[in-house]
Amino acid sequence: MGQTRITSAQVAARAGVSQSAVSRVFTPGASASPKTVEKVRQAAQELGYRPNVLARAMVSGKSRIIGLVVTYLDNQFYPIALELLSNALQARGYHILIFTAPNSTDGVEAVMQDLMDYQVDGIIAASVSMTSNLADRARAMGIPVVLFNRSQNGPGLSNVTSANVLGGRKVAAFLLAGGHRRIAHIAGWQGSSTGRDRQAGFLQALEKAGMTPSAVVDGMYKRDVAIDCARELLQADTPPDAIFVGNDHMAFAVIDELRAAGMVPGQDISVVGYDDVPLASWGAYQLTTIRQPVNRMVDSTVDLLLRQIETGVADPKTIKIEGDLILRQSAHIPKGWRS
Amino acid sequence: MGQTRITSAQVAARAGVSQSAVSRVFTPGASASPKTVEKVRQAAQELGYRPNVLARAMVSGKSRIIGLVVTYLDNQFYPIALELLSNALQARGYHILIFTAPNSTDGVEAVMQDLMDYQVDGIIAASVSMTSNLADRARAMGIPVVLFNRSQNGPGLSNVTSANVLGGRKVAAFLLAGGHRRIAHIAGWQGSSTGRDRQAGFLQALEKAGMTPSAVVDGMYKRDVAIDCARELLQADTPPDAIFVGNDHMAFAVIDELRAAGMVPGQDISVVGYDDVPLASWGAYQLTTIRQPVNRMVDSTVDLLLRQIETGVADPKTIKIEGDLILRQSAHIPKGWRS
DNA sequence: CTGAAAGCGCTTACAG
DNA sequence: CTGAAAGCGCTTACAG
Numbered sequence: 001m002g003q004t005r006i007t008s009a010q011v012a013a014r015a016g017v018s019q020s021a022v023s024r025v026f027t028p029g030a031s032a033s034p035k036t037v038e039k040v041r042q043a044a045q046e047l048g049y050r051p052n053v054l055a056r057a058m059v060s061g062k063s064r065i066i067g068l069v070v071t072y073l074d075n076q077f078y079p080i081a082l083e084l085l086s087n088a089l090q091a092r093g094y095h096i097l098i099f100t101a102p103n104s105t106d107g108v109e110a111v112m113q114d115l116m117d118y119q120v121d122g123i124i125a126a127s128v129s130m131t132s133n134l135a136d137r138a139r140a141m142g143i144p145v146v147l148f149n150r151s152q153n154g155p156g157l158s159n160v161t162s163a164n165v166l167g168g169r170k171v172a173a174f175l176l177a178g179g180h181r182r183i184a185h186i187a188g189w190q191g192s193s194t195g196r197d198r199q200a201g202f203l204q205a206l207e208k209a210g211m212t213p214s215a216v217v218d219g220m221y222k223r224d225v226a227i228d229c230a231r232e233l234l235q236a237d238t239p240p241d242a243i244f245v246g247n248d249h250m251a252f253a254v255i256d257e258l259r260a261a262g263m264v265p266g267q268d269i270s271v272v273g274y275d276d277v278p279l280a281s282w283g284a285y286q287l288t289t290i291r292q293p294v295n296r297m298v299d300s301t302v303d304l305l306l307r308q309i310e311t312g313v314a315d316p317k318t319i320k321i322e323g324d325l326i327l328r329q330s331a332h333i334p335k336g337w338r339s
Numbered sequence: 340m341g342q343t344r345i346t347s348a349q350v351a352a353r354a355g356v357s358q359s360a361v362s363r364v365f366t367p368g369a370s371a372s373p374k375t376v377e378k379v380r381q382a383a384q385e386l387g388y389r390p391n392v393l394a395r396a397m398v399s400g401k402s403r404i405i406g407l408v409v410t411y412l413d414n415q416f417y418p419i420a421l422e423l424l425s426n427a428l429q430a431r432g433y434h435i436l437i438f439t440a441p442n443s444t445d446g447v448e449a450v451m452q453d454l455m456d457y458q459v460d461g462i463i464a465a466s467v468s469m470t471s472n473l474a475d476r477a478r479a480m481g482i483p484v485v486l487f488n489r490s491q492n493g494p495g496l497s498n499v500t501s502a503n504v505l506g507g508r509k510v511a512a513f514l515l516a517g518g519h520r521r522i523a524h525i526a527g528w529q530g531s532s533t534g535r536d537r538q539a540g541f542l543q544a545l546e547k548a549g550m551t552p553s554a555v556v557d558g559m560y561k562r563d564v565a566i567d568c569a570r571e572l573l574q575a576d577t578p579p580d581a582i583f584v585g586n587d588h589m590a591f592a593v594i595d596e597l598r599a600a601g602m603v604p605g606q607d608i609s610v611v612g613y614d615d616v617p618l619a620s621w622g623a624y625q626l627t628t629i630r631q632p633v634n635r636m637v638d639s640t641v642d643l644l645l646r647q648i649e650t651g652v653a654d655p656k657t658i659k660i661e662g663d664l665i666l667r668q669s670a671h672i673p674k675g676w677r678s
Numbered sequence: 679c680t681g682a683a684a685g686c687g688c689t690t691a692c693a694g
Numbered sequence: 695c696t697g698a699a700a701g702c703g704c705t706t707a708c709a710g
Contacts, residue, residue, distance in 0.1 A: 005480060007703060018681045023705060033679055048476075053456045054402060055703035057393050059686045065436070065457075074617065079418035086439040090450075095457070096437045097404070100425040111429075117392045118404075118434070137387075141344060256622030278413065283595030284623035346687060357697045362689060372695055394687035398702045 006049040015043035026051045057119065066305065067115035067123045068096045069108065072221065075249040076277035077292065078126060081148065084298040085124065092306060094121070101128060109134055116143060122305045124148050129192070130157070144308035146301050149292075151193040156316055158308075160301045163320040164194050167290040168201025170325050171244045171272050174288075176206070177334040178270060180242035182214040186229045186254060188246025188274070189221045195246055198274055202244055214240045219250045226250035230257040242270040242331070248277045248289055255285055255330065270331035276323075286329040293321050345388040354382035365390045396458065405644065406454035406462045407435045408447065411560065414588040415616035416631065417465060420487065423637040424463065431645060433460070440467060448473055455482060461644045463487050466531070469496070483647035487640050488631075490532040495655055497647075499640045502659040503533050506629040507540025509664050510583045510611050513627075515545070516673040519581035519609060521553040525568045525593060527585025527613070528560045534585055537613060541583055553579045558589045565589035569596040581609040581670070587616045587628055594624055594669065609670035615662075625668040632660050 008022040015022065017036055024030040025040040032040075043049075057063040066089055072078055086096050097118055101111040108128050115123060116138065123138060126148040138145050139156035147159040175183050185202055188195030199216070206213055215233055219226040226245065230253070233240055245251035251273030255265050265271045266286070273280060276291035300319045308314060327333055347361040354361065356375055363369040364379040371379075382388075396402040405428055411417055425435050436457055440450040447467050454462060455477065462477060465487040477484050478495035486498040514522050524541055527534030538555070545552055554572055558565040565584065569592070572579055584590035590612030594604050604610045605625070612619060615630035639658045647653060666672055 005703095009703080019703090020681060020683095020705080021679090023703095024680085027705070031679065036679080050452070050456050052458060052703055054393050054396050054458050055686090056705075057686095058397055058688090058703080059705045061686080063393060068437075073418040073422040076415070079412040079421075082418075082437075083412040083439050086437055090439070090453075095453075098407075098421075098425055098435045098437050100422050100429070113389070114429075114434075117389050119391060119393050252621065252623070259622055279618070282591065283599055284591070344687095348687080358687090359689080359697060359699095360695090362687095363696085366689070370695065375695080391687055394702090395689075396702095397687080397704090398689045400702080 005052070006047045008049070008051070011040060011043045011047055011049045014047060015039040062309075063119045063121055064094050065097050065118060065120045066094050067099060067112075067118065067120040069099045069101050069111055069115070069123070069125045069128050071101055071127055072249075073100065074223075075221070075247065075275075076279055077149075077248070077275050077294070080277070081126060081294055081298060084294060085148075085302065088298055088302045092302070094306070105129075105131060112138070116141060121309050122146070124301060124305065125150070127192070127194075130154070139314070142312075142314075144305055144314065146305045148297065148301050149194060151197070151318060151320075156314055158304050158316045158318070160297050160304065160319045160321070161194060161197075162290070162292045162297065163322040164197035165201035165204075166320075167274060167323055168198040168203075168244075169205040170201075170290060171274075172202045172205030172209075174325055174334075174337070175242045175244065175270060175272065175331070176209050176211065177337060178242070178332045179334070180270060180332075181211075182238055182240045183211070183242045183244065184215040184217075184233050184240035185213050186217055186219040186226055186233075186243060186245045186250060188219065188250075190218050192221070195221070198246055214238060219246055221247060221250060223250065223253040226253040227257050230254045234258075234261055240269065242272070244272050246274060248273040248275040248280050248287060251287055251289065251330075252279065252285055255287070266329040266331055272325075272331050276326050280326070281328070288328045288331040288333075289326055291323045291326050293323050296321050344391070345386045347388070347390070350379060350382045350386055350388045353386060354378040401648075402458045402460055403433050404436050404457060404459045405433050406438060406451075406457065406459035408438045408440050408450055408454070408462070408464045408467050410440055410466055411588075412439065413562075414560070414586070414614075415618055416488075416587070416614050416633070419616070420465060420633055420637060423633060424487075424641065427637055427641045431641070433645070444468075444470060451477070455480060460648050461485070463640060463644065464489070466533075468531070469493070478653070481651075481653075483644055483653065485640050485644045487636065488533060490536070490657060490659075495653055497643050497655045497657070499636050499643065499658045499660070500533060500536075501629070501631045501636065502661040503536035504540035504543075505659075506613060506662055507537040507542075507583075508544040509540075509629060510613075511541045511544035511548075513664055513673075513676070514581045514583065514609060514611065514670070515548050515550065516676060517581070517609060517671045518673070519671075520550075521577055521579045522550070522581045522583065523554040523556075523572050523579035524552050525556055525558040525565055525572075525582060525584045525589060527558065527589075529557050531560070534560070537585055553577060558585055560586060560589060562589065562592040565592040566596050569593045573597070573600055579608065581611070583611050585613060587612040587614040587619050587626060590626055590628065590669075591618065591624055594626070604669040605671060611670050615665050619665070620667070627667045627670040627672075628665055630662045630665050632662050635660050
């Protein structure tokens, strides 16, 4: 194998300049005469030289690597977020080192530690919660952390989510306006802030209207669990006439189950999800749902993270971005309703 | 910010040993007395020391980073493959640096170059084709490359796919046995080996049976294009009674379109896909399809790549793994058929 | 603007 | 088994 990676010293020799000169030509804030630049570029070109990013990282202390921790790659929302994050970061000269973590606390712990060992400049934790111990450690090492689609208090932690409480309220208002009176909720995992917030907003708004939900169960963000929940709701003495499901991924499962029971969503029963992943708009589901503004969530995440990295100032923020209710056929639309 | 990363020298000082001793304790093939190990571990523990992976990479020449290039994150097959690849690699002490590339040749070129700058130990290119120039360069630098779900000849290139030609043949045999006589094909992108191979096997088998397809069009692996194709096929003078679609992602689009036209897949017309992504088994689609054995594809990819990395022997292989036809309701099942 | 030199945090022969 | 030293490929004060 011809592992002959060219070094700056070799380029220097060929160009007839010092190794430092070569380094300067390849360092953005350089200072080199046009002549030097020319000679070095020429030699580098001929030799096929490219600076070693790892060596640069060692001395500069900046790896230009962002660690990303993800768990649920089966929910369409995350691959899309991942793609957008990667593109945005690449455009700014960073790259993503990816860690798929089991959602257990221990799993996340191990993975984050591993991640710090790679000297990442920053960490994005997507739908993962952190122990305060871990957050402290990252802060102690000066590694900025942004939680994506999960919100958590803690010194040094930034988080970016959609306005989940508000979203829950919107869904409740919509279903009430639709004349529904037996409204059930298959909640997102109650161990997550998104699951809790969506539920809280939803229940608040119902209560304000003097209503109580006909049932509230935890779907754990899992397809299987959501199916069981739906089945259970249908077998109750008074089955619901509407179901708010904690995310689209589970809502699809619920719709499949309702249809299997001979019901037509949008006619016999209303179903509303949360996320607006692409599949929600496909013919087979036509799911009414709250759109998570993933583009803006990604932009905020990248901005927050890179600002902290590049200025060195830890300035944790909590950002909540409002999302619209998208009307489709899975739920009855009240006359004259505008969202 | 308290960027006080502990170094091996600090641990050495506290433990009362040399810096090299510390290094040895943290190097797998070490040689250190139990006493030294004990003292060092103790001091490391107290200080919260962890070796700097980048520094280790510099001197050892092994970064334990695998570059992954992906393009289509909207097709459910890839997030799943990504997750499995990441898990398998993590289990063996490697991590994935991710690059999302536009599918253009230039885009891939830029991204791969970028990737090599990070001194990755190996590269997995998922559904991406490489210029021979690029392949040569990777080989010259001794970086093993495995193409995942794409097959391409070239010195030093390994590739892992399912048995696509065979898969195409299986679909043809199945549709013929089902009594279909106007069989159309919405092909996978003809710029890709998977698209071409599936089509080739399919056409071969039809021809052998003395049949010609009623139509063959390129769906480009894109939802929008597939929808247009389906519409076009339906408007033909003799619309098809069966459609083989180049992958599941497009097949879902085709089914949506057929239903919009009032047809029932599996009764009025048969639809067969390729991949068997999770969505294919959900109630809304019930898609008959060839299962890509993604687990085995991932295992083979990781084995091939790590063997090359760890032995240093370039031993390019082409691996094709057979996948079964999975029967569901989207296509008419011939009496007594067993796949 | 430019070169010689120190240093980033490690691993690994080399002696002992 | 263990320490002193060289070196991985760079960047960055420091003089000139």
